[in-house]
Structure formats: C-alpha cells, structure tokens
Amino acid sequence: MNLSVRKIRMAYRMLYETLQDLWRSGWSNWVVISILTSVLAICGFVLQISFSLNIIGQKLTDQLEFSVYLSDNVELKEFALAIGKMPYVKRVEVIDKDVAWYEFKKNFTIAEDFQNPLPNTVHVRVATPEYLKSTILAVKKIPGVIDINYAPGVLGFINKLKAFFQIVGSLLIVLLAFVTVVITGNTIQLVIHSRQNEIEVLRLMGVEDWYIKGPLIFQGIFYAVVSATFAIAPLYVLQTFLWDTAQNLIGSALPTGLPEYYAGNIFQIYYILLIIGIIVTGSGCLWSSKKYLKV
Amino acid sequence: MIQFVNVTKIYGELKALDDVSFEIGSGEMVFVVGPSGAGKSTLMKLLYREEKPTSGQVFVSSVDVSRLPNNQTPILRRRMGIVFQDFKLLPNKTSFENIAYPLFAIGMDQNEIKKRVHGALKVVSLTNKANDFPKNLSAGERQRVGIARAIVQGPSLLVTDEPTGNLDPTTSMEIFQLLERINQRGTTVLVATHNQQMVDQMKKRVIALTNGQVVSDVKSGMYTARVN
Numbered sequence: 001m002n003l004s005v006r007k008i009r010m011a012y013r014m015l016y017e018t019l020q021d022l023w024r025s026g027w028s029n030w031v032v033i034s035i036l037t038s039v040l041a042i043c044g045f046v047l048q049i050s051f052s053l054n055i056i057g058q059k060l061t062d063q064l065e066f067s068v069y070l071s072d073n074v075e076l077k078e079f080a081l082a083i084g085k086m087p088y089v090k091r092v093e094v095i096d097k098d099v100a101w102y103e104f105k106k107n108f109t110i111a112e113d114f115q116n117p118l119p120n121t122v123h124v125r126v127a128t129p130e131y132l133k134s135t136i137l138a139v140k141k142i143p144g145v146i147d148i149n150y151a152p153g154v155l156g157f158i159n160k161l162k163a164f165f166q167i168v169g170s171l172l173i174v175l176l177a178f179v180t181v182v183i184t185g186n187t188i189q190l191v192i193h194s195r196q197n198e199i200e201v202l203r204l205m206g207v208e209d210w211y212i213k214g215p216l217i218f219q220g221i222f223y224a225v226v227s228a229t230f231a232i233a234p235l236y237v238l239q240t241f242l243w244d245t246a247q248n249l250i251g252s253a254l255p256t257g258l259p260e261y262y263a264g265n266i267f268q269i270y271y272i273l274l275i276i277g278i279i280v281t282g283s284g285c286l287w288s289s290k291k292y293l294k295v
Numbered sequence: 296m297i298q299f300v301n302v303t304k305i306y307g308e309l310k311a312l313d314d315v316s317f318e319i320g321s322g323e324m325v326f327v328v329g330p331s332g333a334g335k336s337t338l339m340k341l342l343y344r345e346e347k348p349t350s351g352q353v354f355v356s357s358v359d360v361s362r363l364p365n366n367q368t369p370i371l372r373r374r375m376g377i378v379f380q381d382f383k384l385l386p387n388k389t390s391f392e393n394i395a396y397p398l399f400a401i402g403m404d405q406n407e408i409k410k411r412v413h414g415a416l417k418v419v420s421l422t423n424k425a426n427d428f429p430k431n432l433s434a435g436e437r438q439r440v441g442i443a444r445a446i447v448q449g450p451s452l453l454v455t456d457e458p459t460g461n462l463d464p465t466t467s468m469e470i471f472q473l474l475e476r477i478n479q480r481g482t483t484v485l486v487a488t489h490n491q492q493m494v495d496q497m498k499k500r501v502i503a504l505t506n507g508q509v510v511s512d513v514k515s516g517m518y519t520a521r522v523n
Contacts, residue, residue: 005402006401006402006403007402008402009399009402009403009404010400010401010402013399013400013402197383197385198385198396200383201383201385201396201397201444202396202397202400203369203372204343204345204372204377205372205373205377205396205397205400205444205448206368206369206370206371206372206373206374206397206401206448207369207397207400207401208366208369208401209365209369211400211401
C-alpha cells in the first residue's frame with residue numbers, strides 16, 4: 001500500500017474521530033473555549049497595549065530633543081561644544097538669536113525699533129530616552145542657562161503604563177493559562193474515559209499511538225483556533241477604547257497613523273494568540289493523555 | 296512461533312509467573328489451563344506486550360517481545376489477533392463497522408476493507424449479521440464478531456483469553472470449533488481457558504499452570520488430570 005496515501009487516509013480518519021470527540025465532549029468544549037478566550041483576550045489586550053506604547057514611545061523618542069535658552073553673556077559656540085562633549089548627547093544645533101529674529105521678522109511685520117526678545121538657543125538630542133533627564137539636569141547646572149524646554153512627563157507616564165500592563169497582564173495570563181491547562185486536561189480526560197473501549201481495541205489491534213493521541217491533540221488545536229478567533233473580536237473594541245483614552249491623556253503628543261497600525265498588526269496578534277492557545281491547550285492535552293492514556 | 300525462556304513476572308509482592316519456559320510451533324493449537332490466579336492472563340499479556348517480564352525472554356516469530364521498542368509494538372500486534380472474554384465490541388457500531396474499525400485506523404483502502412470484513416464474517420458464519428448492532432446479537436454471535444475482528448488482518452497467531460468465559464456450554468463449543476477451523480487454516484491459536492469440558496473434548500496440546508509455574512505440558516492432553 002502506498003505509504004503517503006495510507007497516511008492521508010489515516011489523517012482523514014483522525015479528523016473524523018476528532019469531530020466525534022468534540023461531539024461527545026458537549027458543553028465541556030464551551031467551558032474550555034470560554035476560559036481560553038478570556039486568557040487570549042487578556043493576552044491580546046496586553047500585547048496590543050505594549051505594542052502601542054512602544055510605538056508611541058518610539059515616535060516620542062524621535063522628538064526627544066530639548067531646547068536650552070541662554071542669557072546673552074554666554075558664548076554660544078563654546079557652550080555648544082561643551083554640550084556636544086557630554087555623554088549620550090547625539091546632536092547639538094545652535095540657533096543664534098539674531099538669525100532667529102531675522103527669520104521671525106520675515107514672517108511677521110514688526111516695527112524697526114523693536115528690540116530682539118529672543119534668547120540664543122541650543123537644540124540638544126540625546127541618544128536614548130533614559131538619559132534625557134540626567135542630561136537635562138547636567139545642562140541646567142551650567143551658568144547662563146535661562147530655561148530648558150522638554151516633555152519628559154509624557155514619556156515617563158508611558159513607561160510606567162507599559163510596565164503596569166506588562167506586570168499585571170503577565171500575572172493574569174499565567175494564572176488563567178494554568179486554569180485553562182487544567183480544564184483542557186479534564187475535558188480530554190473525559191474524552192479518554194468515554195473512548196476507553198475504542199482506545200483499548202485500537203491499541204491491541206496494532207494501531208500506532210500517534211493515531212490514538214492525534215484526535216486529542218486536534219481537539220486542543222480546535223479549541224485554540226476558535227478561542228483565538230473569539231478573542232480577536234473584542235480587541236477591536238479595546239483598540240478604540242485605548243485610542244480614545246490615549247487621546248484624552250496625551251492628546252497632540254500622539255503620533256499619527258496609530259489606527260492604521262492597529263489594523264495592520266491585528267493579524268500578527270491573531271497568530272501570536274493562536275500560538276499561545278495551541279501551547280496552552282497542547283499542554284493540557286499532553287498532560288492528560290500522558291496521565292490517563294495507556295498506549 | 297512462540298518461545299518463553301525462564302520468564303518470571305512479579306507484580307509487587309505477587310509472583311504471577313515463575314520461571315516459565317515452553318515453545319509453541321507454527322500452526323499449533325494450544326490450551327493454557329489452570330485455576331484463577333494461575334498466571335494464564337499474565338502469560339497472554341506478555342505475548343502481546345501489554346506487560347513486560349520481570350526477567351526472562353518472550354519470543355514471537357523470533358522477535359524478543361520483551362526488548363521490543365515501544366514504537367514497534369503496533370507492528371507486533373498487527374501480526375497477531377486478540378480475542379477478549381468481554382468481546383470489547385463498540386456498542387454504537389455494527390458488526391461490519393466493529394470489524395472494520397482497526398482497518399480504517401491503519402489507513403487501509405475502503406474496497407480492501409470491504410473485502411476483508413466480508414471474508415472474516417464468512418469465516419465466523421455471520422454474513423447475515425453484518426449490519427446488526429451488538430445489542431441485537433447473542434453472546435455467542437458477539438464473540439464471533441470479536442473473533443472476526445481479530446482475524447481480519449490475517450494474523451499468523453491468534454491469542455484468546457477466556458473466549459468462552461461469558462458463554463453457555465453449547466455456544467462455547469461453537470466458539471472452540473470456530474477456533475479449531477481457524478487453526479486448520481494455518482493460524483497458530485493459543486487459548487487461555489478454564490473450560491474443562493471443552494479442553495478435554497478438543498484433544499489438543501495443553502499447558503497447565505499452577506501458581507505461576509508450568510506443571511505439565513502434554514500433547515493431546517486433558518484439563519482435569521493436569522491441573523487437579
């Protein structure tokens with residue numbers, strides 16, 4: 001008998017057995033699916049928030065440039081050179097007050113005798129956001145610095161938010177994943193119990209153990225696919241909530257293109273949820289078949 | 296065909312088989328007799344590798360079953376048929392489906408399955424009951440379906456553990472005659488039983504076990520004289 005044709009027939013029979021097992025499991029299926037859906041929905045929510053906050057953080061980091069305003073008695077070029085030598089400073093841009101005033105006057109009609117009110121300015125960009133605050137503090141101590149303009153609050157808030165969601169989310173996921181593994185295991189145990197006679201006949205008639213275990217694993221995969229599909233739907237609602245909340249909190253600081261980003265990465269999240277679901281249900285199936293199935 | 300070499304099997308404190316050695320040639324029909332707890336079922340389980348011996352070796356067709364890797368066990372089992380005392384028929388499947396079930400599971404072609412199942416039903420004289428469910432069959436008919444399922448893969452060895460344990464004397468006789476017919480077709484048949492009357496009538500080789508030891512091994516033997 002052609003080996004591959006035989007394997008295809010066996011795979012077809014395994015799918016058939018899987019459907020029968022699902023039918024036999026009845027309401028137990030929905031218990032597993034509803035809990036796994038909750039786990040995956042939380043997982044997706046945490047992932048989406050982490051991804052979003054990363055994107056926001058990255059975009060803000062690109063804008064992370066602070067401006068230093070200097071008194072007139074400071075030698076501008078020397079100051080810029082000194083700043084440029086500081087660690088983690090990536091770029092320094094000098095804006096002479098006379099040049100800035102000239103540019104300003106080109107756009108606005110101002111009386112000839114009006115004195116230049118602008119200070120000499122230096123735009124500084126640091127290499128990574130975590131060095132922003134320390135660099136600003138160091139620059140502030142230099143004599144002649146009138147003021148510094150920056151927005152560290154938003155970034156700090158974003159980092160805290162991200163850490164909170166990651167810690168609380170991870171704890172919840174681990175807890176619920178454990179519960180799902182146990183419930184999946186118990187459902188599979190019921191299937192094994194109801195198929196006890198069939199399984200004994202099959203294994204004593206020389207059927208390979210992968211054929212006997214296969215339907216149980218397929219059942220786990222089925223749970224994962226259904227649950228991941230159910231879990232992705234509320235994520236759209238959560239995305240909208242997240243977007244609205246973020247707009248209220250940090251408004252104009254939000255980078256453009258986030259909703260489009262969400263739409264693009266929803267499939268990426270679906271695949272991640274599917275893999276997590278398969279790992280969780282797979283663990284339950286393996287645990288149960290190892291404990292209760294003698295092949 | 297079968298060789299037991301100094302086989303001992305111990306379950307916890309209980310010695311189920313104690314230094315058992317014997318050989319069975321190809322095409323033989325042999326009864327393994329003895330009182331309950333003598334070790335008959337353990338001996339059968341060692342043959343189809345449901346159990347492993349504590350010490351000693353069990354050979355089936357020159358293969359040391361006791362050292363067979365787990366992934367080779369299905370191949371061994373496909374070469375033998377197993378008949379159970381409680382038939383182990385699936386209640387929601389017809390006779391045909393029960394016999395065909397393991398064949399579907401090994402990926403056999405549907406036409407080949409039909410051919411083989413009808414052939415097996417013919418051997419056990421149940422062609423007219425192919426579409427009946429087990430609940431509509433008598434106990435003897437159920438066991439015949441069990442035997443048909445065991446022989447459907449064309450095994451060279453048929454292992455039966457108390458095949459008439461749940462049957463009346465007349466039906467038991469039918470089953471024993473059926474097993475003899477299968478043996479006459481060239482299949483080695485090993486029957487564990489404590490059905491004294493049948494063993495005495497069949498006049499086949501009898502291996503008697505008591506307390507896990509072979510107490511006699513006689514060709515054309517009798518149950519009574521050997522065990523009691």
